[in-house]
Amino acid sequence: MKVVLPMAGLGTRLRPHTYSKPKPLVSVAGKTVLGHVLDSLHGLPIDEVIFITGYLGDQIEEYVRARYTFPARFVEQTELRGQAHAINLASEYIDQPVLIIFVDTIVKADLTRLLDVQSDGVLYVKEVEDPRRFGVAVIENGRITRLVEKPKTPVSNLAIIGVYYLRNWQLLREALREVIDRDIQTGGEYYFADALQIMLDRNAHLEAWTVEAWEDCGTVQALVHTNRYLLSNGHARLPAETENSVIIPPVYVSPTARIQNSVIGPYVSVADGVTISDSIVRDSILSDGATICGVALTESVVGSNAVVKGAFRRLNVGDASEVEVG
Numbered sequence: 627m628k629v630v631l632p633m634a635g636l637g638t639r640l641r642p643h644t645y646s647k648p649k650p651l652v653s654v655a656g657k658t659v660l661g662h663v664l665d666s667l668h669g670l671p672i673d674e675v676i677f678i679t680g681y682l683g684d685q686i687e688e689y690v691r692a693r694y695t696f697p698a699r700f701v702e703q704t705e706l707r708g709q710a711h712a713i714n715l716a717s718e719y720i721d722q723p724v725l726i727i728f729v730d731t732i733v734k735a736d737l738t739r740l741l742d743v744q745s746d747g748v749l750y751v752k753e754v755e756d757p758r759r760f761g762v763a764v765i766e767n768g769r770i771t772r773l774v775e776k777p778k779t780p781v782s783n784l785a786i787i788g789v790y791y792l793r794n795w796q797l798l799r800e801a802l803r804e805v806i807d808r809d810i811q812t813g814g815e816y817y818f819a820d821a822l823q824i825m826l827d828r829n830a831h832l833e834a835w836t837v838e839a840w841e842d843c844g845t846v847q848a849l850v851h852t853n854r855y856l857l858s859n860g861h862a863r864l865p866a867e868t869e870n871s872v873i874i875p876p877v878y879v880s881p882t883a884r885i886q887n888s889v890i891g892p893y894v895s896v897a898d899g900v901t902i903s904d905s906i907v908r909d910s911i912l913s914d915g916a917t918i919c920g921v922a923l924t925e926s927v928v929g930s931n932a933v934v935k936g937a938f939r940r941l942n943v944g945d946a947s948e949v950e951v952g
Contacts, residue, residue: 627672627740628724628795631663632712634680634703635730639845642944643913643929648682650729651689652849653913655856655895656863656878659843660686662732662856664694667725669738672696676719678703678712708815714802720795726818728788732852734839734859735789745769745831746794749822751784752840760785761819763834770832773819786819787840794830801825846927846942853911854893865896874908897930913945 637649644652650660657665664675674697679686687700699719703712713726725740735750749770751763761775762782774781792798801824804810810820826832839859841852862876865885873879874891883896886903890896894907897914906922915931928934929945936949943949 627670628720628722629667629670629672629675630678630713630716630720630724630726631660631675631729632678632703632709632726633660633686633729634678634683634706634712636681636706637844640849642942642947643846643927646682646929646945648679648686649843651685652843653895653897654732654843654849654853654911655861656880656897657861658689659732660689660729661693663727663729664690666733666737670725670740673722674699674719676701676716678715680704680706706815708811709818710802710805710816710821713818713821714806714816717799717802720799722795723791723793724795724798726790726792730842730844731788732841732843732856733787733789733837735835735837739835740791743791743793743833745833746797746825747790747792747830748833748835750787750789750837751834752787752837753783754785755783757781757783757785762786765834768833770826770834772826773823775817775819784834784836785840787837789837790818790822792825794825797825797828797830801828847925849911849927850909850925853895854909857893857895880914 633650637644640649651658676699678701680703690698701715763770763784763786764772764782801821804824805816805821841855842848843852857876863878865879868885870887871885872889877891877894879896880898882898883900888902888905890907893909895911899915900912902918904920905918908924910923910926912928913930916928917933919935921934921936928943932943932947934949
């Protein structure tokens with residue numbers, strides 16, 4: 627199996643954090659978003675992982691090569707022309723069934739079940755209360771018949787979450803090429819849904835499988851929510867020791883963090899090298915090297931090597947910033 631991970635976007639909804647790092651390297655629950663996605667692939671017979679990178683893509687390559695041993699290929703998308711365009715850049719390397727994951731979501735699903743698939747492919751979906759916000763899959767007799775983007779009238783409540791397994795990789799390559807050759811665009815971009823619809827129009831048998839959980843990492847608010855979910859579901863880690871402090875689980879605290887005279891938790895992630903003193907922190911993510919002193923923080927994301935001093939605030943602080951509030 628090949629794996630394709632498109633991740634060339636600018637991550638504008640996560641600024642200021644994505645000014646200095648690509649979106650997949652933003653941390654949540656003690657690990658980067660990309661790290662959570664890559665670790666979910668454990669148990670699959672992967673021949674190669676293809677990363678479609680863009681802005682600050684060298685950081686992606688450095689991160690992967692330092693931590694993982696699987697065969698990896700890095701393809702740069704120099705023009706942000708949409709999802710189908712990004713995947714088509716990897717088309718020449720897709721020569722077997724392929725798993726495609728858009729790296730701004732974290733899902734809970736048993737991906738090893740894909741090894742038993744006999745149809746042309748699987749689209750992972752999640753039931754939602756308001757399908758008007760999502761692209762949805764319409765199902766008839768156990769197979770997907772069409773895809774509808776943000777339906778104004780109810781046709782399905784199965785939202786497409788951005789994880790796709792295409793066993794019929796030959797037809798996938800043809801559909802991607804057709805989207806580009808026929809210049810099928812929406813708002814100036816080539817969408818992957820159009821390639822999938824071409825496959826369906828050619829009688830491809832695509833199944834819809836539901837996931838247990840689907841967590842978004844595309845905005846600061848969503849990142850904080852995902853942090854809560856992950857800490858409550860197996861990603862918590864208590865500190866070995868603190869100085870005159872109280873820890874309220876669930877939390878993730880790096881063993882290299884230092885905590886003095888503070889109350890931490892619940893739902894707090896504390897990365898490597900963080901220093902916290904005389905503070906109350908809950909429901910927040912503190913990135914590596916951050917310094918927190920004399921503050922009360924809630925629902926906040928503090929970037930790498932940022933310094934925050936002062937009084938109670940709700941903050942979204944980028945890397946290497948310094949904030950003092952009275």
